Amino acid sequence: MRGFKLLMVCLFFLLAGCGYKDIDKRFFVVAIGVDKSNSDHGKYKITFKVAIPPDKPSAKSNEAEIITTDSDSMTEAVRITRAQLDKEIDFSHTKAIIFGQSLVQKENVSEIIDWFVRRRDIQRIAYTGVGSPTALEVLKVRPAFERLPGNSLFLYFGRSGTEAPYVITEPLFDFYRRIKEKGIDPVLPIIQAEGDKYSILSSAIFKNYRMNLTLNDLESEILNSFLGRLKKTDFKIQANGESFFVFADSVKLNYDLLAGEKPTIHIHCKMSVTIEESKQTLALEKMHQLQILTEQEIRKNVLKLVKKFQQANVDPIGFGLRYRGSHLNNQTEWQKWEDIYPEIEFTMKAEVKVRGTGSIY
């Protein structure tokens, strides 16, 4: 019996293999860009941003190798790239996936996304975005304040760094879900490459797998609060000759779907604000007036945005999904919603609390 047990233990030595490659024999891809190709070699121009680790661990180095390949598919692109590198290519640190603007405007994005969601090693929490003018230009950007390759981009989207209100953070799993889902359309941030900096101000709405609508900074901000991802922001209020800025430290933007004779979407907004900047001195008696002005301004902007969505027949907020979720006629509800949506009415109630005027009046 003891001999047998010993034999079992010895068998474990047979398990030793060299399946694992050392970290210095790997190239880590930190970001992938997909553009529309102009050459005959393939439909896509695929770019990998490969990190080059510094010699000394303390040194700041955001050096990266940009490798571009033209091909018809991701698999071929990876194969060709392998031939250009002396180490194993590793996607476990790929944290950003950028699609070129011309690609998403013309090509079906669900074809290219298949590889990303099928591969086990691409993180589903990788950030996605639209690169403008191209994904390649975005990947080439190396901000002077960046300490690790690609890190600046990740800080934009992860809320641990900047909390810019215009940045719509869209992880891969959410983008994929919105592509597949009926009743909620995909939205991606547009990353503008400007010299050695990024600027993320606008966003893109998709319909039928293609980019359909562009939102400006204010619209992205409102959409962000609709999606419940924005807690703090500021708004410019300009009306009746008054002009001031409010800082909102809590924004709640919700809606109810009232399906009756006349289907209505009732939006309600609760905000608590302080005055951030003003062109005039603010008298205490005028507080109530400031509150009304703010409410009107918010109401105007939100209604303008949802009507814009309605006119373009896009639905990034998910009104359609809410409709599906609250109706039992599962066979016909989607057809019905498509008929209702272009004619649905929007009403809105904004409740703003002005908490203070800052350090001065």
Place this chain on the structure above:
Amino acid sequence: MSRFYYYLIFLNMTVNVVAFVPNVLLQQRFIGAVPSMVIALIVGTINAAIFGFCINRFPGEGLPEILNRYVKPWIRTLFLLLMGVTWFIAGIITILIFVDVSKQYINPEMPEWTFLFIFLAFVVLCAKMPSIKVLYLLELLLILNLPLVAIIFLKVYTHPYFSWDAVKEVGTHALTIPAWDSFTVALYTFAGYLNMVIFARVMKDQFQFKRGWIIGSVAFVNLFTTFFIPIGLLGTEAVGHARYPWVMTADTIRFDLSPIERGIGLFLLLYVSISLTSALIHWHVGLELMKGAVNVKKYKAKAQRIIPWMVTLLFCGVTFAINELLFQSQIRSFSIVWYTIRLFGEFLLIFLLGYCAWRRGHEGV
């Protein structure tokens, strides 16, 4: 009844989060999964209660001893053998899924048989321990894993991208005709209490009916989480494309300030110990049932030592064979057939046990 009873139930529920249970349920999300789960919730709780009521009559005894007294020997041997095989297959399915998940997500460069060898070695060596030691091991592993389960629960329920609208949309499909496959897999999540057929030997306390609600409510939370969380995070359509919906769901979790950012790392860590524990419990029960079937106590001391080795090594061979011969999709179909067979086995077992309890009542003991 003692805390081990709840551990066994809890373990079976947790391990099924990664097995084919969510896969089957979510494939049928629009065609009957929701009503099937409701029915399974009722049937499963009633089954557990009846089982507890019957086994209360035989304090300190396992199924082999009970059948020994009240049933004809050939029925007893046949039934125990079949039950033993069923339990072994339960373990095999867990191991095979685990090998597949490990190969895909932990180390794709390692050959499958290496994974199998390591897992089987652990399971075999632990399954041969005495029942009480197996229970202590179970307690230890569960307590170590409880914080991980809690973190994952917290993270998915407070996920900023969670969509309750998607959950409601699938909820509106509650008025469909129940689907058989969904019912069998949903009922399987309750099956942890069945391990008591062996572990009742070492538990002296009685099953208490006033605590029956614990099983029902834990099962409800478990089924709700298993089914609706992937829908809320992956979407009503995209969730149908996932082979292991919960592995994918875990990959939507981000730990911002943790050394490993991907939630999937934590999830796999949890799953390693949970599925190995589950497999070893199933194999232990299977082995004890087999020992009861051949009445191992009658044999000489040497034969008593060798028989367990023979049985476990035989099933190791079966595991390797299934892994070699069947594709992943075939393993899935194989498990679905097994879930149905097991369901009839469960009812048969409860019936037999009920019969024995009735006989005992008539004896006036």
